[in-house]
Amino acid sequence: MTGRLGILTAMPEEAAALLDSFGPGADRIEHGRRVYTVGTLWGVDVVVVVARCGKVAAATTATELIVRFGVDHVICTGVAGGLGEGVSIGDVVVADRLVQHDLDARPLWPRHVVPLLEERFFATDPAWTDRIERAAKEFVSGGERVHRGLIASGDQFIHGPVMGRAVLDTLPGALCAEMEGAAVAQVCSEYGVGCAVFRAISDRADADAPADFGRSLGSLAASHTRGILSRALRG
Ligand code: ADE
Numbered sequence: 564m565t566g567r568l569g570i571l572t573a574m575p576e577e578a579a580a581l582l583d584s585f586g587p588g589a590d591r592i593e594h595g596r597r598v599y600t601v602g603t604l605w606g607v608d609v610v611v612v613v614a615r616c617g618k619v620a621a622a623t624t625a626t627e628l629i630v631r632f633g634v635d636h637v638i639c640t641g642v643a644g645g646l647g648e649g650v651s652i653g654d655v656v657v658a659d660r661l662v663q664h665d666l667d668a669r670p671l672w673p674r675h676v677v678p679l680l681e682e683r684f685f686a687t688d689p690a691w692t693d694r695i696e697r698a699a700k701e702f703v704s705g706g707e708r709v710h711r712g713l714i715a716s717g718d719q720f721i722h723g724p725v726m727g728r729a730v731l732d733t734l735p736g737a738l739c740a741e742m743e744g745a746a747v748a749q750v751c752s753e754y755g756v757g758c759a760v761f762r763a764i765s766d767r768a769d770a771d772a773p774a775d776f777g778r779s780l781g782s783l784a785a786s787h788t789r790g791i792l793s794r795a796l797r798g
Contacts, residue, residue: 567608569628569637570792573616573743576780577641580789581611597624599632605796610634614743617718618663621743625750636691636757639748640792642776642784643714643741644721644768646731651764652775653707655699655787656738657692658714658760660684661745664730664737665717674733677749684713685748688757691795695761698794702787712738714760716745720776721768730768740768763787 572578582600589602600611610632614624621639628634645651661684668678675683692711699709715730715737730740744760751758765779766772 566635567610567633568796569625569632569634570609570611571614571621571624571628571637571639571743571747572641572788573614573621574641574780574784575613577784577788578611578613580785581792584789584793594631595623595627597627599627601632605793607796617742618716618746621746622750625747626754629750629754629756634756636688636759637747637751638691638695638792639744639758639760640788641741641743641762642765642779643739643762644766644772644776645739645764646715646721646727646768647710647712647736647738649708650710650738651708652766652779653783654764655703655707655709655791656714656762656764657696657699657709657711658687658744658748659692659711660686661714661716661748661760662734662737663717663745664715664734664740665719680749680753682752685745685752685758687748687759691757691759694798695759695791695795698791698798699761701794702790710738712736714738714744714762715740716742718742720772722772723770727768739764761791
């Protein structure tokens, strides 16, 4: 199904459980103030990297994964703030397409359209997205749900009704907000590489978001990322 897979997170906590799963043969390569860990996870040749937060960091790192490390798919994962109705803390959102909610070159281009590419939504790789959705459904327990749909990315931590509403007013279908996925999806689209994005919901992008995010990061991000990817890679 795949040659080499890139796995990108924004925060160290989101990659920690994956990095702990490598055997002793993995290589750590430092480049551009990031560490790329190259090795095998659950039988798949992978490169895992912490990009740091935001679209610039994510786009740069995705480009390096493709050009320098030769990955043919990129998976972006970590946590996100739930926006859609019924998207609760502990749920999983699997993107079928992504958009930059803060991209606005009006009046020259319509809102959310990437100038000169003339695209607004970037689709994920259907095969990897199906595989991750299956793995997530196997993994979640109790009342946690798996949602599939639109993820909105931007260089903002959404933490209150005004910010949340501003995203939903223009993108009513957005299930959650995060800060990297659409940048990774755009780079992958431009380079002709498949991309998948899934997120564990750490907060509701509301006034409690900073505290909920802090609480969820260490626990939920690590458990969901490893739990879902281990199943998807064995797939
Ligand atoms: N990542 C996790 N929670 C988020 C939020 N509320 N806004 C943006 N990115 C997030």
